[in-house]
Amino acid sequence: MQQHLWRSLQDFAELSPSDPREELPEPLPEAGVSRRQFLKLASLGTAMAAIAAGCRRPDHKLVPAAAAPEYQVPGLPLFYATAFQHKNAAYGLVAKCREGRPIKLEGNERHPMSLGASSAYAQALLYTLYDPDRIRRVRMGEQRSAPLKAALQAIAEKLQQVQQQGKLCYLCIEEHCSPSYDALLQELQRRFPWLRVVVLPSFLADTAATLNAEVLGIPAEFVPHLGRADYILSVEADLLGIDRYAVWHTHNFAQRRRMRSRQDTMNRLVAVEALMTLTGTNADLRLRMHPAAFEGFLASILLELARSRPVPEPVRQAASRIPAAYAEKAQQIAQELLRSGERAVVLVGAHLPRTVHALALAISTALGSVGEGKVLDPAYTLPNSFPKEPELTRFRQDLREGRVGALFFANVNPEYSADWELQRLIATVPWRIALSLYHDETAANCWIHIPVAHSLESWGDVMAADGSLSVQQPLIAPLNEGIGSVQDVLILLAQQLDASAFAGVKSYYDFLRQRWQVSYGITDVQWENILREGVFAPPRRSVPTLRFSAAALAAAISPSGLSREGLLAVALPAYGIYDGSFANCAWLQELPDPVSKLVWDNVAAMSPGTAHRLGLATEDVVQLRIGDVSVKLPVWVQPGMADGVILTQLGYGRREGGEVLKGVGQNTYPLLPQGRLSYVTVSLEPLRERYLLVTTQHHARLHGRPIVRVTTLAEYRSPEGPRFEEPKFPGYPSLDGQYRIPLTIVPPYEYKGHRWGMVIDMNACTGCGACIIACQAENNIPTVGKEEVRRGREMHWIRIDRYYLGSPDAPRVVHQPMLCQHCENAPCENVCPVAATTHSPEGLNEMTYNRCVGTRYCLNNCPYKVRRFNFLDYHTDRRPPKEMLFNPDVTVRMRGVMEKCTFCVQRINEAKYHAKDEGRERVRDGEVLTACQQACPAGAIVFGDMNDPQSKVTQLRQNDRGYHVLEELNVRPSVTYLAKVWNAQPEEVSQMRTA
Amino acid sequence: MAQIAVEATPRVDREPLRESLVLGNPTLHDVTEKIAGIVDRPPTWKYWLTLSVTGLAAAWGIFCIGYTIATGIGVWGLNNPVAWGWDITNFVWWIGIGHAGTLISAILHLFRQRWRTAINRSAEAMTIFAVICAGLFPLIHLGRPWFAYWLLPYPNQMYMWVNFRSPLVWDVFAVSTYLTVSILFWYLGLLPDLATVRNFVQRRLPKAIYSFFSLGWVGAARHWQHYEIAYLILAAISTPLVLSVHSVVSFDFAVSILPGWHTTIFPPYFVAGAIFSGFAMVLTLVLIARWVLNLQDFITLKHIDNMNRILLATGMMVGYAYAMEFFVAMYSGNEYERYVFFNRAFGPYGWAYWTMVFCNVAVPQLFWSRRLRRNVVVTFIASILVNIGMWFERFVIIVSSLHHDFLPASWGYYAPTWVEVSIYVGTLGIFFTLFLLFAKYVPIIAISEVKAILPRSQPQHHVPVAA
Helix, strand or coil, X not given: CCCXXXXXXXXXHHHCCCCCCCCCCCCCCCCCCCHHHHHHHHHHHHHHHXXXXXXXXXXXXXXXXXXXXCCCXXXXXXXXXXXXXXXXXXXXXXXXXXXXXXEEXXXXXXXXXXXXXXXXXXXXXXXXXXXXXXXXXXXXXXXXXXXXXXXXXXXXXXXXHHHHCCCEEEEEXXXXXXXXXXXXXXXXXXXXXXXXXXXXXXXECCHHHHHHHHHCCCCCCECCCHHHCCEEEEECCCCCXXXXXXXXXXXXXXXXXXXXXXXXXXXXXXXXXXXXXXXXXXXXXXXXCCHXXXXXXXXXXXXXXXXXXXXXXXXXXXXXXXXXXXXXXXXXXXXXXXXXXXXXXXXXXXXXXXXXXXXHHHHHHHXXXXXXXXXXXXXXXXXXXXXXXXXXXXXXXXXXXXXXXXXXXXXXXXXXHCCHHHHHHHHCCCEEEEEECCCCHHHHCCCEEEECCCHHHCCEEXXXXXXXXXXXXXXXXXXXXXXXXXXXXXXXXXXXXXXXCCCCCCCHHHHHHHHHHHHXXXXXXXXXXXXXXXXXXXXXXXXXXXXXXXXXXXXXXXXXXXXXXXXXXXXXXXXXXXXXXXXXXXXXXXXXXXXXXXXXXXXXXECHHHHHHHCCCCCEEEXXXXXXXXXXXXXXXXXXXXXXXXXXXXXXXXCCCCCCCCCCCCCCHHHCHHHECCCEEEEEEEEEEECCCEECCCCCCCCCCCCCCEEEHHHHHCCCCCCCCCCCCCCCCCCCCCCCCCCCCCCCCCCCCCXXXXXXXXXXXXXXXXXXXXXXXXCCCCCCCHHHHHCCCCCCCCEEEEEEEXXXXXXXXXXXXXXXXXXXXXXXXXXXXXXXXXXXXXXXXXXXXXXXXXXXXXXXXXXXXXXXXXXXXXXXXXXXXXXXXXXXXXXXXXXXXXXXXXXXXXXXHXXXXXXXXXXXXXXXXXXXXXXXXXXXXXXXXXXXXXXXXXXXXXXXHCCCCEECCCHHHCCCCCEEEECEEECCCHHHHCCXXXX | CHHHHHCCCCCCCCCCCCCCXXXXXXCHHHHHHXXXXXHHCCCCHHXXXXXXXXXXXXXXXXXXXXXXXXXXXXXXXXXXXXXXXXXXXXXXXXXXXXXXXXXXXXXXXXXXXXXXXXXXXXXXXXXXXXHHHHHHHHHHCCCCHHHHHHHCCCCCCCCCCCCCCCHHHHHHHHHHHHHHHHHHHHHHHHHHHHHHHHHHCCCHHHHHHHXXXXXXXXXXXXXHHHHHHHHHHHHHHHHHHHHHXXXXXXXXXXXXXXXXXXXXXXXXXXXXXXXXXXXXXXHHHHHHHHHHCXXXXXXXXXXXXXXXXXXXXXXXXXXXXXXXXXXXXXXHCXXXXXXXXXXXXXXXXXXXXXXXXXXXXXXXXXXXXXXXXXXXXXXXXXXXXXXXXXXXXHHHHHXXXXXXXXXXXXXXXXXXXXXXXXXXXXXXXXXXXXXXXXXXXXXXXXXXXXXXXXXXXXXXXXXXXXX
């Protein structure tokens, strides 16, 4: 749905030329009881009588806005462009607001790196906005509810003391990508020389940026442009998973795999992994390898390339000193890389040793894929990804030497994530002030805690990796009693310290607006336009020229010392709650890990071989020890991992900061050496304990069932076409609706108007899970908690089934989104005794909640098991402002009723109203986007009218990869799946059919 | 009784060709004394003890039902994919038990099986109580049981009709019809006996109550004539119900598309299973009653032998059905069917399957031996085992088919919670409480019918001169 974003009244007037709501003249006051007053009194009397007579639920006052906000029409949504920064990655967003509150976030189509899509994080942002656990009042010492003014005064006094003592004050900030925030911080440091700013990331991942600084002269991480890559060799780089620009990567990656026809080309992703990352599960070829072998493998590739490509001699020599590994395979990969030339790239996980990064950079450079317009483009670098370690070292040094008198923590939580030494040092600072949303571990140990505004409540700006800027526009007044953002508080504090500071600036908005005027020359008209569009491309920022230093590269290549002996462990951000900053978001806690399908826990994942060798099984508890710290974790046996490696997730084991996060998982930050993401050698000690782990999927095998169809590119292109595994039924219906034997005596229903259908391209879907959270946000789907998920009662309307094909040691993985198939011959419909689930004339399988009595027969008879039953009342957390999270267009279901995917019927109806208003008989193709489709960064979901021959969905249904899941049952689903194509050699997929 | 009065054919003193159905050659008065006496005498402490145990179980079950309704079905172990578990297992089990009553009363009556008279009253009572217990489950297993009446086709302001395509609606009709006809049939058969009790008891209040319920029965020839015709008609109406109710219940499964449920063999298979379990439950109950109330003369080894023969026959039928299901699954070439049946026997619920096979197929084989058929202890144990086996049959069909269906990604496992177990125990409590009340306040054996089959009532019987 192309939403025109508008900002001013003029815009609105332009958009709606014939507004039927004309202004009515104000009626003149009359003497005596006016008609209006009479009606008021009459209705009051009726209401009183109703109250007196009724003994139902307590009445709530419905107070109409005396002075309604401009443009606000009750029941109609408004759309505003805004932005979200997930650490230093920017998302352009469009927020749908109803009655003054944002109820849904979508990617901004005009944002060059969001492209209308979003991620689970962006979707979950809304949950955090309305999180009842957010703190509302300033805490000062023991005083639970202090005025902000008093707190600022007290802080200013202390800061003056600190300054007089000749000590420093440090402001610890999170990773961000806001140029105005940077400007503000610079201004603050200029004005207050005793103030220092340090970026305190939850974990350090500096290797790439440091290497780029030394070798190429740019102190930043590349954001690879996968759309330009034909061949991607990923060495544990989780581009499609936890990477900062995973949305953009997924979009670009999937763009090259759509396969609209057999002639289309397709990229090839080769993953070299010891872990099982989401990216690895999407690989055309996945090479399972111990991390110690990565450098040898890459060195072998580099040496092979050096035969035909110019590789600087020192680099070649350095590489030849690395012991080779998997040389034969490396040769093959090298040849493939050479064939793709500058359209091939090697990408490396942030947690891998410097040597691996250096070798990858050497290979990419040799292939020519580094440079302007290439895959690794200096125009696409991650803002503020400069190496953080030097500053941090200085910070530690200052702390150690007792030179720090006061500490500010702005949305950072070192008490949880920092290493033990840093935590100890921080505790020595007498005056600590926290500026954060939650009363988290750090805030709990601070002298003053100022609750700040959420990013959806405050102004800001963000810079994307391509240099484009977006304004973060507030969508609602701060829910925490009017206290502004971190930046607002800092400005107030600066003014408290020095009345002359920030003259004429009342809030961060003024600062931001002034800066945009000065730096980019933005006039008021342009500003309005930027707010409406949501994105602004500043005059092309100077792309740094690369100064390649072979010597520096060669120096970086030396054996890393990773050992095959013993156990290697690595802790990486979780797919759901990332580094723990989303730990209080129940949506993300209950989002199944896309690979393991685990919810509400982190684990020590290890290969079946390792588990067997150590005599461990899933749910056994082990203690991982590194030096003198240890972490207790439950074991998870993960197919596809290399032996001798343990993967665990960060972000769990929080102690403070909300009700949701309590008691969920274990804190694995102690496994990071000095806070750095990297492999470490650990010792493992099995404990005689068991721990219950909960997943949403218990069986990963296909049992030979033709539920997912897979083929290889060569086979797909061959004249005979792909040999899909077909149902072993005589006379099962084929896709064109022609049944080989008649299976029904009833003439088929004729759909005269719309007939809604969906196509899901399994070749594009990466299994990221953005659709699950988008659906949850759109359709008021509750979370149920670990215990209820254990009982198999998760409520997600769309789930992603993950199947393993082949051996448990090195399986191939297929992700299959599964939702209500809106079967034409729906088996759920005829078994409902009360006709609560019926078929609409537009082909929707509709669920009438208030007719449902809850026999659950429909669920039993659903072959896809996509119906969800409210076994209990799952909307129990009614603390304000949680109820504002609900989408007012969707019923909140009570216990005892069945629910399921509706194909976002509320969006269909809205589009139909629009069409009717505009005098159209039909909804245009693309006017209705389902929530899952809109969020999907891969564009794997297409929804539309199957009766419209021109619609995208009709055309895709005719794709020769199309099939219906369980079509042999003659249920005639409305969802068509497009088979998965692997760009792999036949021998690489030899086991895939023997699932 | 009426026949005896007019009998005047010459009698020959000889051994009866058939084993007598009433032992001890009681007089008509003895029969009345014996059976109406149970009603008239105050209950013993044993009775009160038993009643308090069953009553406690019933109360606990009703509390757990209340808890379920107040909190939600989530207090049970049901989930996605197993949305039916103990609830529907218990429903089908109780309905099945409710089958023997009508079979014994109606079909055996039509076939002139005189041995039914000793057990038909208690079997019919058992039927009614079992159907009451059965009917409870579809009501309380609803997500919103307060809307259960929506399953009835009644005119309403919503202009909503029920969905006649749903087997659950057929269930509502089948079970309610069955309950109504069973109650009528039972009550009609009771009329002469209620009148006998009315005449027998001396205390005023019981006399008034029994008078009221005997509807003015005086045993006139006209009464008997109408009675016999009405009884025959009701027997004729009930007979197809014996077959239809469980066939309809089996449609709950057979009409679905779930492998393991979608089976054409289900109606006859379920009816056979129902008769099987019903007779097992009748045996359990009458063996207890026979022992507690000293009814050995009326419920003889001959009766037990006959019922064990039926157990053997119906047990073989369900055994055949089990085998046929596997054969059809194998022969169909349908991979989902094959998997479900393989998984049924060797999957996570294999233990339940083999329990079922042992109880339902192996145990009845004992009854090839006449000695074992007439052994009360063996019969009692076997009847309990068959009840257990038939419970597991329904559990296996429902749960093992649901837990692993089409898409392996949605597979799950189901285990009941204490609430479900309590409700099941509670229905056992309700059932036995009702049965105990029945045994105390209603003639447990059809007095008039037994009198008609006394040796002395037989045309060829020689009345000793001394009498």
